[in-house]
Amino acid sequence: MSLRIVVTVKYVPDATGDRHFADDLTVDRDDVDGLLSELDEYAVEQALQISENSDDDVEITVLTVGPEDAKDALRKALSMGADKAIHVEDDDIHGTDAIGTSLVLAKAIEKAGYDLVISGMASTDGTMGVVPALLAERLGVPQVTLLSEVSVEDGTVKGRRDGDAASENLEASLPAVVSVTDQSGEARYPSFKGIMAAKKKPVESWDLSDLDIEAEEVGLEGAYTTVDNAAERPARTAGTIVKDEGEGGKQLAEFLAGQKFI
């Protein structure tokens, strides 16, 4: 038997860098350093562990929808151990919202062929946490989301979802979509050998026409959400130091009473 896993990985602006909006109020993805979303490293790790624990032939494909530089995210996932990569890039994707992104990802997953899709719990830039559910709906398969443990056995994906009050053991028959949390297990660092091997692994590039998607279905034109306004956070002002000489608590209460809270 063989198992085809597609891991969706997003290339996100580096949170430690200077991030800003472009003139059209979309996130500027061209002039900022980016990287593989940290939360998607956990998804790659879980795919690798499923492969290592399986007697079946497992093929791991990493898939991203993003600009030219998004190839860096694919290279990182390949150097961790994934087998091949697909990059969907098209100028008309600029401005696409979560619903449009899920359309592009779903069409690419269908074209690639899959038994299991593994996503992160959220991206580290958009952080909506909706794409895995949107994918399951579009693909018409079960979703088992927010797993902190995941395994595959006899055509079934099993996992544990940890909540505040209880842990649930969930399972679904394949094909299915799962998302994994940052509690699912530390993601491995690429080894030198892995980095060298990644250079030779195949990376396919597809555009919208390869996926039979019309430009109007995605981009700002096809988006269901609009950003009306964005302003830079005001610079921090100097803090107030309360020196406690017996009346620190009172001074603190008076200071807080004079503040405006949202």
Ligand SMILES: Cc1cc2nc3c(=O)[nH]c(=O)nc-3n(C[C@H](O)[C@H](O)[C@H](O)COP(=O)(O)OP(=O)(O)OC[C@H]3O[C@@H](n4cnc5c(N)ncnc54)[C@H](O)[C@@H]3O)c2cc1C
């Ligand atoms: C070039 C470009 C321009 C964009 N412009 C806009 C815009 O102007 N306005 C807007 O609202 N959105 C835009 N998007 C889409 C946006 O950045 C998100 O990808 C999308 O809205 C999904 O929301 P999220 O990141 O919160 O995903 P979440 O639902 O938080 O992500 C969950 C998981 O889904 C997967 N995933 C999400 N996005 C991708 C992806 N692109 N590729 C592969 N896997 C993914 C990952 O596994 C991730 O862990 C743009 C995307 C691209 C690539």
